[in-house]
Amino acid sequence: MADTPLLSVSGLSVAFDTPRGTAKAVNGIDFGLDRGEILCLLGESGSGKSVTLRALMRLLPERRSKIGGRVTIEGEDLYALPERRVEDLRGKTVSMVFQDPMLAFDPVYTIGRQIAETILRHEAVSRAEADRRALELLEKVQIPSARRRLDAYPHEMSGGMRQRAMIALALACNPSILLADEPTTALDATVQMQVLLLLRRLQAETGMAVIMVTHDIGVAAETADRVAVMYAGRIVEQGTAAQVLKTPRHPYSVGLFASTVHAGLKHQRLDAIPGAPPDLTALPAGCAFAPRCPRREAACEVAPPPVTATADGRSVVCVSAAALARS
């Protein structure tokens, strides 16, 4: 067990049939996840980060999507498993926290009941034991007067409390991988900080691995061990949080961080990246960022750039990667 990687993704691609043609949402991505690690997939809308996350739980509609490549979880090939085995996996080995807990919870059952159901589905325990664990979980995510909250319906809770309850539900069966899709984006600033600190603490306590999808550089900086920056369905840059966030190399990461407003920029013109992300139904043949890139060369438009790994453990997908590493 110890030497099989917890999660490994190789050549993952996802395409959807749409009325306008085939949308290539994810275009051949590779990454691994170690036990106890927090990986952030950072990208803007349409970069493929949420689709990637859903692919890791086999949640994509199988008839409408074409999925290629390989995902292995604890050594098992996810897309070769029968549906029944995948259901055992979901919520037990891998579980997920969504951006909008109001949509993720069933509105007609109490919070406590939904957490207990999850435990009963995966473990051979009594109803009373499941109820006791549900209470313990609500206490663990610091919901005040947890006993009373067990009987609350999702709509009776505030946004922050619902997101805590969602986390409690996700942790019900001690998963080894938690997938979190923009878990704090819908929350107010003061509540966002509470929930991020809670996630960090729970990760440290349980030793689970986390993949966090976010568009917010701040969320990545507050939580990630490693960061993968996504653009048009590809990971353009990968490395430790400090490497990627403090000294970005890919021209897109550089542009993204430069266009993010911070205190030092008052009265200055913002360094916006020109143009807009590409149409996923008509991706360019070469690098998808080339049309917006200040370092564009002839080679960029011919074929997608190769992955260049450097000695310090980071990788950059750019034809100028070697030059970028020196600069």
Next chain:
Amino acid sequence: MTMVPHALPPVPDVGGPAQPLLKVDGLTKHFPVRGTGFFAPKLVARAVDGVSFSIAKGETLGVVGESGCGKSTTARLLMRLIEPDAGEMVFDGELVGEELGIRDLRRRMQMVFQDSYASLNPRLIIADSLAFAPTVHGIPHAEAMAAAAELLEQVGLDPKAVLGRYPHQLSGGQRQRINIARALALRPRLVILDEAVSALDKSVEAQVLNLLVDLKRRFDLTYVFISHDLNVVHYIADRAMVMYLGKVVEIGPVDRIYADPRHPYTRALFAARLSSDPERRSVAAALEGDPPNPINPPSGCRFRTRCPLAGEICAAHEPVVTDLGEGHSVACHLADPASGHSEASRHG
């Protein structure tokens, strides 16, 4: 770049530069809330509760606060999209509703919303959306259409590529530029931007912020910029107004408020900003719990239930607005030496 043809001339200035463009006094809106039963007591959400401020000509007032603080309701009250229960508004010296009719107010004041798609009629091509308001205000259709094309150039879009399109055929960034163009079609003096860049991706947000700065200069505009993003408000605003549960808790020049926030809520809000350095992470949350519900807000100071410095006086009396000089004022007992708060002198 050519200027928009004066199909609609800009509204002339009335009171000169010293007169505030907009002065709001005691603005209040309470929404009735459906009770839990027939005999249940009638409840009201005190969404905006006695809000007063003024905006100078040519400045940008940033409004910050969390959900339920009343910032969007304030925007809708300013536009008279909803009727205030109480309070007065004076636009460049004219009392709104009496000296200045609502229709004329809306020529002078326009708004851009967060959801770029929901703001546009999905069945109208962009040209018709842009020409609609000028036509209502008496501009011949052909002239309004010509003005629409020039407005698109002003917001950095190619009229040929956009005029005949429907909203769903455009990206979020393009749509928000169109909403800005539409807001400018009536040549307003004040534009309310309610989370207008919040739904955009960071790389596009920066483009639109640059555009807003350019347009303000070119069209001699005044902005009310509502946002939950403190960094964006710091960047674009001259003054900042911080709201909590329907009240203004602090207002003043942006540089002063960001350098030396005086209200405990403002401090907490700033402390909740995420670090951008993975080696210097936040270690503790500044506040516990969620913002309370504006139905039945706490007595006295509404922030006291989450305030680390709350004293007995805070539950008993609502704090008065204390002027700290240079246009900076705060509604907190700690800043008021006469309040009777035991720590007022130390923090004041």
